[in-house]
Amino acid sequence: MAGSPECDCGAVAGPLGACVDYYHAILAEEQADPRMYRWHAPVVCAYLLQHPSGAHEKYLDGQFRQLQLYLDKGLDALLRVAAHQVARNNHRARAGYDTSPLAAYEPLPPGGPPGRFRASFCGLPVRDGSFVFDGHQAYGHRIKLIAEATVESWRSIQA
Numbered sequence: 744m745a746g747s748p749e750c751d752c753g754a755v756a757g758p759l760g761a762c763v764d765y766y767h768a769i770l771a772e773e774q775a776d777p778r779m780y781r782w783h784a785p786v787v788c789a790y791l792l793q794h795p796s797g798a799h800e801k802y803l804d805g806q807f808r809q810l811q812l813y814l815d816k817g818l819d820a821l822l823r824v825a826a827h828q829v830a831r832n833n834h835r836a837r838a839g840y841d842t843s844p845l846a847a848y849e850p851l852p853p854g855g856p857p858g859r860f861r862a863s864f865c866g867l868p869v870r871d872g873s874f875v876f877d878g879h880q881a882y883g884h885r886i887k888l889i890a891e892a893t894v895e896s897w898r899s900i901q902a
């Protein structure tokens with residue numbers, strides 16, 4: 744698929760196809776791998792922020808803040824916040840983001856999406872059909888680089 748047209752995020756398709764093909768392959772693999780699933784939230788947030796045409800716009804601000812919290816405080820902190828959000832939704836509480844740990848982070852800048860990111864989903868290496876072929880920490884590091892690239896590009900459109 745080399746030389747295929749550019750994705751929404753500006754990336755050229757990789758061996759598996761466009762980012763959406765990588766995204767679906769990740770979601771399928773992590774379903775069967777609880778350790779890999781730990782990165783589910785940053786994967787979803789980064790993917791949707793790089794390809795917002797397939798996303799619900801009202802959630803993008805929260806997803807942008809989740810990525811910032813992940814980069815600032817780490818994966819465990821993000822997982823705690825995500826669990827808290829789910830519990831709160833289940834209790835139908837009326838509190839908004841103002842009272843959550845995400846309130847400390849920058850809102851999504853207007854004027855997006857950015858047209859280019861320095862790390863993309865279709866740039867992820869896959870071997871023997873697996874994204875965690877060289878271990879979960881190595882996979883997690885690559886997801887973190889995509890998260891950093893996502894936040895960096897969104898911030899750059901403010902300038």
Ligand SMILES: [Zn+2]
Nearest residue numbers: 750751752762
């Ligand atoms: Zn893409």
